[in-house]
Amino acid sequence: MKKNALAPETLAAQALRHIDEATGSVVPPMLATSTFARDENYELRDGYIYARYSGPTTAHAEDIIATLEDGDESLLFNSGMSASVAVVESLPPQAHVVAQGMMYHIGTQWLQRQASRGVIALDHFPAGDIDALAAQIQPGKTKLVWIETPANGDWSITDIAAAAELAHAAGAVLMVDSTAAPPCTQKPLDLGADISFHSATKYMGGHSDFTAGVLSARADLNLWTEIRDVRGFQGTILPAFEAWLLIRSLRTLHIRYAQCSRNAMRFATHFAAHKDVEAVLYPGMPTHTGHDVAAKQMKNGFGGMMSILINGNAGRALEMAKKANLFIPATSLGGVESLIEHRRTVAGPDSGIPENLLRMSIGIEHIDDLIADFEQALATTSGHA
């Protein structure tokens, strides 16, 4: 059977139908080497020359992700940040960049630092507001539009197809940070984006045991060669061991994400009706401002990320993060274990994150245990602290 006749889930579950020719190993081998011997004609045997540029285990993981993303190629990096930094470093000098206002805060910090050093020109638009995005784009000048959907903080949704049209009309490239919506539910390239970007530390990795980042694109993207070169100059490629762990993780991405989505929907529904909760921000809820667009572009579940605004102040929110027994008080997201985070403490007072907001990454545990833990954290803290 031809590979592309099979569904992406099927191909990912079998690591692209890999069976090791020499041994029959069902699991792809981890090939950790810094350099590759040439053959008797002094030719490269398989195109690999040196591990700073590429290696077979990392390439295997990239092929799986490109398949999931409906892309032609993917490039893996040793963190999500190094992947997005490579995109910005690949732009022409003094390029104008339009980035979403509320998004992953370290991405914002990096862009603002580059702007303050005069490397790029930078404008922001409020997340989810397509008209505001249109107003910031400068035809001929804007080289990169960077959106994140669903977006860190309030999980606001930006219409990817509409953003792609605006970017392309101005001659700019659209990059979508789709970390909270892995390709089993959202495929930015199919919606017109030029680069799909993930912190693969999150859902793709899924077990909180390494950091990684990945960019995917179609073959005709001009910037691609430059991005690959930047990775080679900087040596920010994902090493073999982490790539091997990632291949392991991608085999179960679909079922992990489906379980997180199922749990999150029940968790959100339960606490939206709670007397100690002001609001639940979850794109899966019909009450969320971005729900209709989310339903259009997230085809297979809304994921495990939500924010809960509790009745009370920062003191109560922090107290709840401490009182949780099952939810782990840690940053990051998309793992099999559930996390709770007082996001304003992490992102800072300028982040626009409300003080009574708890960011929840809902994992794959039993939903009753998760609901009971948050209930007891609410019950043992006071709304009038």
Ligand SMILES: *Cc1c(COP(=O)(O)O)cnc(C)c1O
């Ligand atoms: C974590 C994260 C990043 C950064 O990725 P790292 O792997 O931590 O470098 C970027 N965007 C989003 C939405 C994230 O959650």
